[in-house]
Amino acid sequence: MFVRPLCAIALLAPLAACRIVRPSTIPQEEPYVVVVASSRLPRTRPWISRFAHHTWFDVKQGDESTWHRVEVPGDGPGIDDRPVSAAQVRSDLRLGRETRVLALLTSDEAKSAAQEIRRLAAVYEDSDVYRPIPGPNSNTFVERIARRTPGLSVELHHNAVGKDYAQIVHVGISATKTGVELETPILGLQAGLKEGLELHFFQLTFGIGLVPPALKIPFVDRLGF
Numbered sequence: 001m002f003v004r005p006l007c008a009i010a011l012l013a014p015l016a017a018c019r020i021v022r023p024s025t026i027p028q029e030e031p032y033v034v035v036v037a038s039s040r041l042p043r044t045r046p047w048i049s050r051f052a053h054h055t056w057f058d059v060k061q062g063d064e065s066t067w068h069r070v071e072v073p074g075d076g077p078g079i080d081d082r083p084v085s086a087a088q089v090r091s092d093l094r095l096g097r098e099t100r101v102l103a104l105l106t107s108d109e110a111k112s113a114a115q116e117i118r119r120l121a122a123v124y125e126d127s128d129v130y131r132p133i134p135g136p137n138s139n140t141f142v143e144r145i146a147r148r149t150p151g152l153s154v155e156l157h158h159n160a161v162g163k164d165y166a167q168i169v170h171v172g173i174s175a176t177k178t179g180v181e182l183e184t185p186i187l188g189l190q191a192g193l194k195e196g197l198e199l200h201f202f203q204l205t206f207g208i209g210l211v212p213p214a215l216k217i218p219f220v221d222r223l224g225f
Helices: 003-018 107-122 138-148
Strands: 032-040 053-061 068-071 080-083 097-106 170-173 179-183 187-192 196-201 204-210 213-216
Touching (some): 053 138, 068 107, 080 107, 097 107, 107 138, 196 213
Antiparallel strands (some): 032 053, 053 068, 179 187, 187 196, 196 204, 204 213
């Protein structure tokens, strides 16, 4: 009686994998583009941290020479808003790791979102603080900015440690704009149409995704059904 469920899992898992968007597919003809991208930490980092994901913004405001990367870089505080080449943005690898596009905006929607992302980054409240665990860190920065940017909906990778960091207590909408979250420094809960149901324990995520269906557990990639 387990044959049909197993067959369904085998058929749907490749479909979930096909949802991964590569940076090399980002359109070139659009004058305004906003990209939220993610990759695992490089293999040069201590083994215990190599499962974690780093997230950043790439924004284009004009021709192909106007790309900027907005992120909290490295292991220290500070917001980096610097020019990058189109080739860097469209590379499917960063520091030897696969890069995934988590969200992509174009046209007028991207024009206003790009302006807001860079404006919010310039006044980001925790720009002088950096803690890999529990946060605030690079993923905290992206999650907060995305949540505050109209028109931008993104689900960060469940291994983006720090994405749900709250200094005391946070209650509000999620970064996908399709759910709600209750976060404390130790425990958190998130529920929504895109993110499904997540439990956060010391910034480790345990959950069930809905779009596409998947298990989300620490240290490994999404286990798609």
